[in-house]
Amino acid sequence: MASSQALPPLPPPKWAVELNSPPPRPSASTSSIPDPPGFSRKTGGKSRAEKSTTTPTAAKPAETDTLKLKKAWEIALAPSKQIPMNAIMMYMSGNSLQIFSIMMVFMLFKGPIQGLINTNTVFAKFDSETLRGKLLGVxxxxxxxxFVLLALGVWKVNAMGLLPTTRSDWLAWESERQPLETVYFAFG
Known part of the structure; x- marks a missing residue:
């Protein structure tokens, strides 16, 4: 019933044959679609093996220093992007002593203090002989x-009434200022 003859192997599917041998690319003269800006036929037509064997040209030290300085300025100006967000958050958290407003103020002081302590380590990767003078300004x-972020924190602590700003805060014999008028909310 079953024959002992071996069947010939099936040919590979059409998609596998096309994958291994892609169709020829149309020449530039026959293509009606123009090349995109920045495309070079010399680099675009190379195979993967040819691309991997060529080494890119080494970047000039002046170009590297320019890129380092640009990145250093981005890092230096990053805290300024936090100022409006933190100002709105401090305003919206209110001036009463609650756990939320206290934690907000704590976080507002913690970030800039850590930033001031780590200033040299943040910019250490950009340090070089040619950039040392320019990095000082950065x-x-x-x-x-x-310091602007710290000033925002001091403003918030003062608005909460936690800063000793009057003489009665410091001197035991001074009495607290009494208001001339008092306003009460009337239901009605």
Missing amino acids: KLVYVLMQ
Whole structure:
């Protein structure tokens, strides 16, 4: 019943044959679609093996320094992008002593203090002999932005009434200022 003859192997599917041998690319003269901007036929027509064997040209030190300085400025100005968000959050959290507003103020002080402590480590990867003078100005702007965030925190602590700003806060014999008028909310 069953024959002992071996059947010939099936030919591979059409898609596998096309995958291994892609159709020829149309030449530039026959193509009606123009090449996109920045496309080069010299680099675009190379095979993967040819692309991997060619080495890219080494970047010039001046170009590397320019890129490093640009990235350093991005890092230095990053705290300034936090100022409007933190100001709105401090305004919206209210001036009463609640756990939410206290935690917001704590986080507002924690970030800039850590930023000031880590200033040199943040910019250490950009440090080089040619950029040392320019990085001093970048670090100065970074420190200034951190101080602006700290000033925002001091404003919030003052608005909450936690800063000792009157003489009665410091001197035991001074009495607290008494208001001339008091306003009460009337139901009605």
